[in-house]
Amino acid sequence: MATATAELAERAPDPAAPAQKSQLTRSRVRAAWLFLTPMLILLAMVAGWPLLRTIWFSFTDANLSDLSGAKFIGFENYLAYNDGEWYGVLADSEWWNAVWNTLKFSVISVTLETVLGLVVALVLNASFPGRSLVRAAVLIPWAIPTIVSAKMWGWMMHDQFGILNHMLMSLGLISSPLAWTASPDLALTAVIMVDVWKTTPFMALLILAALQMLPTDCYEAARVDGIHPVRVFFKVTLPLIKPALMVAVIFRLLDALRIFDLIYVLTSNSKDTMSMSVYARQQLVDFQSVGYGSAASTLLFLTVGLCVVLYITFGRVRFDGR
């Protein structure tokens, strides 16, 4: 996709060039807008409007059982001071616990997925018999809906009947069954494990796409010069796939920061694994505090936005693929 955009960018005349807008350019711009409009309208309806409404609700005391009676209360849901005490989402220790859980989850799982995805992609890039079959098979975890895979792992990690404990015990690695999803020390590890299992194929696929477009001449030159393959990987392959890798990582990061389904199915509202989305849902639905929950959702949105801006700035990600 990155390359396609790059090609387009090359072909299109530079917008900063002196105003020589030909008839053709103008009609192309018009056509672009024409094609873009339906998508923009759709996005405004399914993403823009709910977002604005959530932000609006976060400034009210709306309750789920009666949304019409909502009153404007300013920043009270975020942070307010009353009677010698701070309150609001930003003063709630559970919220900060959720932020910390989410960041821990995102950094660890995305790192593991990137490294493993790279390894899998390199293996799949080599030619061996039955390669296309393996390529398809690797994608299976990614193709299974998250709810299904979370339930499946939930059963496999069951403390009494789970196959995981059974296997580890018969191998003699553990002496008593582990409560994977219920134990406070293991729950986040279990969630990360399942996420890595599920999402590594996605990373592998994106990296594989980048690998397949690498020019072969560098490698031929390296082979002629007798350079060690490990050195070739770090000096040639990695720099060349870096732009694609950075884009893949940002996709995953965005996804990981708003993680909900996997955690909710595996560990429900447990504090040990509660992510920002799970916190927002608990406030919105379980406690019916639409205002307060919306404030949490808005903060989640801002956190995700901030992470992306930081990543793009410091990682020098360029979406044009150059």
Next chain:
Amino acid sequence: MMHSILRSVIFLGALMAVPLAASAVDLTISCGAVGQERELCEQATSAWAKQTGHRVTITTPSNRTNERYFQYLVDLGAGDSRIDVYQIDIIWPGLLAKHLVDLKEYIPPEEIQRHFPAIVTNNMVDGRLVGMPWFTDAGVLYYRKDLLEKYGLPVPQDWSELADTALYIQLQERQTGGQPELWGYVFQGAAYEGLSCNALEWIASYGGGSLVGTDGTIKADNPQAIMAVARAASWIGTVAPPRVLSFNEEDARQSFQLGNAVFMRNWPYAWALLNGKDSPVAGKVGVGPLPKGGLKGSPASVLGGWQLAVSKYSKNPAIAAELVRYLTGEAVQKQRAITGSYAPTIVRLYDDPELAAAQPFLAVLRPILENAVARPSARVGDSYMAMTTYFWETVHAVLQGRGAAATSLSGLQDQLRLLKTRGGW
């Protein structure tokens, strides 16, 4: 010949009855399925349907109260007209009132006044009666009469005596009685509303209050409450199975009914099932008030109970209210008390000699019901769901051994104080 004429007459008659039946309406009622609820609901509604010619469909919501509440809230919040009659918990009238019709418009006052006044008051929201009392509940202690007799032990009067007795019988039976699976005490220990009820009973029995004072201040963190919760935590793995931390009402009842526990805390409905024909412990079970918290404490049972309410979005509110009137009436309540041990809400049924003879259990139940402790739902309004969630999460963590009772309850105190500032009750 005569026969065929008769047959055509009957056939014609049946044809003519069709337009009559068309004016009959279809109602849907949401009935619980804890114990015999579902069966009894079917019997009573089909009797009413036969009487009136209307049709009644039953839907069954989740057995976990708090989950059931969301199912209702989602339907009612969307103005869904599919369910006409809802079975609602005693803590919900205030939360759901705006979606429910005022039953005073359909049910004559003298019929309403027959019910326990405290429950009727509970179901009145801004002068509207949003639910008719159907059955009332309070936590009671079930015990194995046969095992207590075997070891010559009395029914425990306070919690430490209960733990001692439970441990003694458990050890004896495991060694010599050939019951390796036996545990001393089972209760509702999963992280849900049931645990909030159990924990409130422990705390109230030690004089530790019920989270919120009458003036609305938070009273979660006090020495009596800490002692009560710490004592309960000491049961896990010693007299209560570790699995109890995932038990709801039915899990506890099944374990006790299979003969795997000496004591059980549960609601009155369990009585009929424990003494049912196919129950292994039938006739071996005794029932009484929950233990006191120490010698100075007093027994405390949380008040429960269910109401029938008519949705404002029902297409036939008047007929739905008729169904409610029938189901909450004397005949049905009496039947439910006899076959299912559901405690009636109509006061004079407790003096009914026929009922007293058929269900002597009610005489034990009446004083417990009259002294039952209410949950703080009425006091804190919309904030109750958050409050009870924080409460059961805290207690569940202490029972799991993840933190001491003192620090956990002090954490809860802070959480609830913030909730109060926000909720402003």
